[in-house]
Amino acid sequence: MTERLVVVGGDAAGMSAASQARRRRDADDLEIVAFERGNYTSYSACGIPYLIGEVVDEVDDLITREPVVFKERFEIDARIRHEVVEIDTDSATVTVRDLDAGRDFTMSYDHLVIATGAKPLRPPLEGSEAAGIFGVQTLDDGLAVREAVASGARRAVVVGAGYIGIEMAEAFKSRGLDVAVVDRLPQPMTTLDPDMGALIGERMHGMGISVRCGEAVTGFETSEGRVSGVATGAGTIPADIVVLGLGARPNVDLARSAGIEVGDAGGIVVDRKMRTRTERVWAAGDCVEKFHRVTRRPTAIALGTHANKEGRVAGINIGGGYETFPGVVGTAVSKVCDVEVARTGLLEREAKDAGFEVVTAIVDSTTRAGYFPGAAPIKTKMIVERRSGRLLGAQIVGEEGAAKRIDVIATALWNEMSVDEMLNMDLSYAPPFSPVWDPVLITARKAWQAVEEETGS
């Protein structure tokens, strides 16, 4: 008898699950239906700032696969503008709203994948629903922002100085808008330690972006239903367009209503096979909690690369294979004009919160041999456990060729290496690629010296 897999959410996690299940079970054995409430399936949400900044020209470039491709090539019935509004786990059915037809219908499932993603945080302030105020979570959001810029917006305010906010600020700047970034925290990029994040604020300032950190937004001013300004403790910033870059939380409303367990970190609780604690129900992507391999606790991180991996894992298991998701170490990378920024593992504060006592090391070096043309600055920080020298986290701020070195550190972290062992690792060396001691090795060496000095050995 043919079983049916229903997927809720047609982006990275959901469609990866659908595709992997299909690889292992053909359409006679498993019918697959995916519902997406927006207008697009399988796109690169991380590419939205580049679409707005016209680094990427065509919206099609961001779309991996359209519904027709899923249909014809994979026999997956992917339906856009269909919102799943209820899950009944007792009867194993979902209620689906056809947004264009304006009617609801129910469908039964043998397997259900919840891939509802994340939802942007909106400040609970008057006017925050006004026209001209946008999130940047979905491609639909991104297209709306692009349209607003094309329609002549001249002054943009970005609320939130995290990496998405900064990418958006850069995009607006490159389109010639006046840009201010407002954050209640004292500095931008709080995904970095304060000493590293401060470097980003300096660079944004140098780009002509007005950086207003330490200013809480108190409300939005509107004129004829459209946003006209952002009010903060320090006054009002005029705005034709406002983007909310306050981060995102797992979108668990639907799951929670259905009685599917949501954990302390705010995401759906899954095991390593991506099963929820409810029979027949799987979940993957930004809506689920991930195991953090350094803190050994669940965490919520919205990131396309995790969503793809988790969806793949769910799909393989639904397809009858065996695969597990091993967790994350908190790696992230972004680019602010010429500045590359990356992190992995824990910040100093996070390490202390997790009960570690730490020492740190910061090293300024170059991406290539110092004498080689194109050698760019790279500042690397490592946070390590005192006494053991175990690596706990790292951050990089630099220019061309700097940030991707975080992957070496992430791999070392994954393997629970100590900086003592790392400092002699066999990393590649040639003058166009690295100084004779790679910045990763130099920083590990300096961190190990800090451990030794601290223990007096």
Add this chain to the structure above:
Amino acid sequence: MTERLVVVGGDAAGMSAASQARRRRDADDLEIVAFERGNYTSYSACGIPYLIGEVVDEVDDLITREPVVFKERFEIDARIRHEVVEIDTDSATVTVRDLDAGRDFTMSYDHLVIATGAKPLRPPLEGSEAAGIFGVQTLDDGLAVREAVASGARRAVVVGAGYIGIEMAEAFKSRGLDVAVVDRLPQPMTTLDPDMGALIGERMHGMGISVRCGEAVTGFETSEGRVSGVATGAGTIPADIVVLGLGARPNVDLARSAGIEVGDAGGIVVDRKMRTRTERVWAAGDCVEKFHRVTRRPTAIALGTHANKEGRVAGINIGGGYETFPGVVGTAVSKVCDVEVARTGLLEREAKDAGFEVVTAIVDSTTRAGYFPGAAPIKTKMIVERRSGRLLGAQIVGEEGAAKRIDVIATALWNEMSVDEMLNMDLSYAPPFSPVWDPVLITARKAWQAVEEETGS
């Protein structure tokens, strides 16, 4: 009583050892004398091709520290143009020849570091000592080649299509010379598997370099004592200048004469503290064998980054500290015009020779998200053990941003990871840096599929 450390060889390994020993023991406690037969101490030999290609303008750029700096800043007596011609381990003395004064003297030691480096292979052919034929092992060699180009050489022949040979060919090409590269092996870059190395041959050809692989050099033609051509089985190639890029062997003549043990891989045998098997005698750098962590056997690899690390280890131990050298995994990287080439671990052939049965995977991907400007091609190959899926080696050929990814794989290899575990690692993702699945992850995934297919699971 003041002890004396004598260092034989004033480049990376020797001077690192001297500097580290000095950090831990002051001049009253340990006198340090380093003898270098050439004209320079502590320089970047890997930078020589770039000096000749005028990518780097000044010879001073390649010199890390001159003797006067060692003297004044570190109280290390570094003497250039002084060649150690004999070691007497019974009396613990060295005989030193002052090359300018033309006289010998002896000096006693409490600790001796042998850092005599590597010597280039020269073919045992008639004419191979003629003027105009150069090795590129030392900075003195490099300056001689640069001088020959400046004096009007128009036709260059490079014997040996390894990475140094190719770097030299590119340097000559960029200076406007006609360049031929000759190698008896059927293709260039035999540090890669044939399928990957073939790509390099195509690129060299595209650059206008005459690639003559599968042609053995049979002799050198000379005119008035200067080289005028290179004879091969296929004819004679006219040449004003010839560079020997046939690789190098550990320079162990002095050690062997002194009865210091040399191993099967051709280098001085040392333990993890860099002690030889002779009392008071240490060794470091290109002249010693290194433990290969994948084959678990000694190997001889001439590379500045190892020399620096080994010298540091020897120096710390001589200084009364404790440090060990953990071995190598065979990582290397180089650049041929716009093509980046890297490897780590074992080639297919090397893996089979070491007793592994293997499966392989090759993946074509891009360095950034496919839609992002500057996305460059990257081809990644992994060699993994069948059944276990343990990573054994990898190679990368690509363009801007490709090669340094080898360090992620080298770190995984260092930790004896399987590709099954690697494929879900938390590597950084953002469109300017990577596709949503990094090429490293895609290749690990494909390699794991190959393992599963092979075992029929």
